[in-house]
Amino acid sequence: MATVLLIRGVSPHLTQEKLLEAFYNHAIVLASVIVRNKDGKCVGHAYVTVASDDVAKVATVKQIEGSNVDILPVDVDAWVVPPQQEDPPRALAPASATASVMHGHGVPQADPLGSIPSTSHPNLNAVLEQLREILSNQVHTRLAFNKKPFYMLLNECCQKRQWLLEASSAPGSAGAPFGARINVLTQQKHTVCTGHGSGPNKKDAKHNAAAACLDQLLGMEQLAASDLISAMTCPVTIAAAVQGGASGAAQQEGAGLTGGFPADPVNSAASLTHNVLKLGSYHRCAEVMRHVHSTEQGRTKTFLMVLNEYGVKYGLMASYELGRSASGNFYYRGTLIDAMGDVVAKVTGVEVGNKQEAKQAAAAALIDYMVAMYNIPVERFRSGKSVGK
Numbered sequence: 001m002a003t004v005l006l007i008r009g010v011s012p013h014l015t016q017e018k019l020l021e022a023f024y025n026h027a028i029v030l031a032s033v034i035v036r037n038k039d040g041k042c043v044g045h046a047y048v049t050v051a052s053d054d055v056a057k058v059a060t061v062k063q064i065e066g067s068n069v070d071i072l073p074v075d076v077d078a079w080v081v082p083p084q085q086e087d088p089p090r091a092l093a094p095a096s097a098t099a100s101v102m103h104g105h106g107v108p109q110a111d112p113l114g115s116i117p118s119t120s121h122p123n124l125n126a127v128l129e130q131l132r133e134i135l136s137n138q139v140h141t142r143l144a145f146n147k148k149p150f151y152m153l154l155n156e157c158c159q160k161r162q163w164l165l166e167a168s169s170a171p172g173s174a175g176a177p178f179g180a181r182i183n184v185l186t187q188q189k190h191t192v193c194t195g196h197g198s199g200p201n202k203k204d205a206k207h208n209a210a211a212a213c214l215d216q217l218l219g220m221e222q223l224a225a226s227d228l229i230s231a232m233t234c235p236v237t238i239a240a241a242v243q244g245g246a247s248g249a250a251q252q253e254g255a256g257l258t259g260g261f262p263a264d265p266v267n268s269a270a271s272l273t274h275n276v277l278k279l280g281s282y283h284r285c286a287e288v289m290r291h292v293h294s295t296e297q298g299r300t301k302t303f304l305m306v307l308n309e310y311g312v313k314y315g316l317m318a319s320y321e322l323g324r325s326a327s328g329n330f331y332y333r334g335t336l337i338d339a340m341g342d343v344v345a346k347v348t349g350v351e352v353g354n355k356q357e358a359k360q361a362a363a364a365a366l367i368d369y370m371v372a373m374y375n376i377p378v379e380r381f382r383s384g385k386s387v388g389k
Helices: 015-023 052-058 124-138 150-161 202-219 224-232 236-242 263-278 283-292 301-316 357-376
Strands: 002-008 029-036 044-050 071-073 100-103 105-110 143-145 162-171 176-185 191-199 233-235 317-324 328-337 343-348
Touching: 002 052, 015 029, 029 343, 029 357, 044 052, 071 317, 124 143, 124 202, 124 224, 150 162, 150 176, 150 202, 150 224, 150 317, 162 191, 162 301, 162 328, 176 202, 176 283, 191 202, 202 224, 224 233, 263 283, 263 301, 263 357, 283 357, 301 357, 317 357, 328 357, 343 357
Parallel strands: none
Antiparallel strands: 002 044, 002 071, 029 044, 100 105, 143 233, 162 176, 176 191, 317 328, 328 343
């Protein structure tokens, strides 16, 4: 586990380098923030996040840059407003709905196949058929289709290879007035592939263009079928939690060929944000997420999605290196690289018990670092109109 520490009494001229240097021989600092005023001077305190086992060693630090300091643990729960516990009333699912089946004491059990989509793209469709066969023939039902949209799958594929995505509008077709074009590029801006898609709305058009890219990457052997299948599956217990309470008959906008989104993406994003922010001193990132979630189109976004969109906008590429502690927890080292290949930010997210939250924590740490180090206004991470306006 990690602990957030408040450092009081630091110099107005404290720098990030000096703050980290003060703890170099005592602990690995997982995250750090210096609180500054409008003039850029420190207001007299800072925050660091360290492994809980290292708190006693960190507490022995009594001076930083000649200033006497006090180091105190922080109750992070008091900072974060927990997600709303009561969901709004939902329409009851018809008896024939199969998105989730209730067993025992009302515990949702996931349908392993989870409405796997079909496409007109032969290579991608062959992988989807292979996925159906794998999930249908499980001796013990352990895996399920996670319903990731094609654009999300393409984005994950590109992040692993440090490729760039460029999405733009394009002419639609008969019966599908919206069109999209996606270019997959190397860091040197060489085109790997280009996908076109159309649909009844912009979201479907983008996902169908992503499907076209995935199909080409499979055909070019730039993407292995096994890797794509792995990205499209998750433990059945996670799928059940996502599908629990869904109507089964009514999916979010953009379900169509894309396979849809989690049943309640707004609450899922809020819950994930809450869980990750509890783990580290990412209060600047918390402010970013409050701004992002205040817009209609931002309410479903996670740390990874926000950081990726910011990276696409400003020519930055994020990469993540998985690590595991002696206690068995997971953590990721996150790095942001600019178009010239220079490292803009490099941080380590807090340790958690599962890889998904660990990667989100690394993205949160990168956002927090960028805002703190480069004085980036939180509004730059937000797009769209405010909720209710």
